[in-house]
Amino acid sequence: MEGSIVPLPEVIALKKKYKAYLYLDEAHSIGAIGPNNRGVVDYFHCNPRDVDVLMGTFTKSFGSAGGYIAGSKQLIALLRHESHAHIYGTAMSPPVAAQIIASMKIIMGEDGTDEGIRKIEKLARNSCYFRQKLKQEGFVVLGLFEGRARFCISASHTKELLDHAIGAMCEVGQLVCLRFSRLPRQMEEITYDDSEDENLE
Structure with missing residues (x-):
């Protein structure tokens, strides 16, 4: 949001050195930067598996609603079981999901244009x-x-x-x-x- 980009390769190196967890908020970068428009991880050509928690929104580049959290199967299972936002939330509606999928296809060039x-x-x-x-x-x-x-x-x-x-x-x-x-x-x-x-x- 401030227009700055975290020096992700250096942060990943520190994470590995000190055995820390890394949480990356891609809300203002997903669908907007990187050679494949996949955000900061893509911008620096990093491996997404080096980021423990990837979070982003579907409200900006995708013109829809909601957001996502990506991580290991173990992490996602824990969030599904323990997160109040998930437990008390409602499922994404089909039109919202369709908008996100259509936007992703356009951003990635999978729509043929x-x-x-x-x-x-x-x-x-x-x-x-x-x-x-x-x-x-x-x-x-x-x-x-x-x-x-x-x-x-x-x-x-x-x-x-x-x-x-x-x-x-x-x-x-x-x-x-x-x-x-x-x-x-x-x-x-x-x-x-x-x-x-x-x-x-």
């Missing part, structure tokens, strides 16, 4: 553009652990929508004195090539 990879590339482009423009306008853009404004950028956003949001941020930021970055306001012009986006729905 390159739409998934193109959307993920556009998401990265949108995120970089939005972040750079906010910096250019004098906003401090980093992981603050206090009050913050959180933006959810999507591949569906056009440059015009992003510019409209940035304009609104500039107006409000000026009124409440939030534009106090020491970076120079006149940074080089940010390019945004949306020529490949016409066929994205």
Whole structure:
């Protein structure tokens, strides 16, 4: 969520050295980064079996509801038996499950198109553009652990929508004195090539 990525190979090395357990939250990375869009483990080409508990959500990249926990059969059996969230929860509805499966197929390219990879590339482009423009306008853009404004950028956003949001941020930021970055306001012009986006729905 802060835009940073854990140095997973080093953490795995420490886990093995000290015989610790490793829990990895992929909620903001699954379906968004890595050569196969499978998150931080994929990004660093690590073995998923080196992570004891993998957790993620189906609400972001998959546009659905719920989440998952992956691990050894022993761990999953323990969670099914002891977890209050599982015991008192309800089963995932068929439409929700169908949405997740369809999204996974698109992201992995198993739907016969390159739409998934193109959307993920556009998401990265949108995120970089939005972040750079906010910096250019004098906003401090980093992981603050206090009050913050959180933006959810999507591949569906056009440059015009992003510019409209940035304009609104500039107006409000000026009124409440939030534009106090020491970076120079006149940074080089940010390019945004949306020529490949016409066929994205």
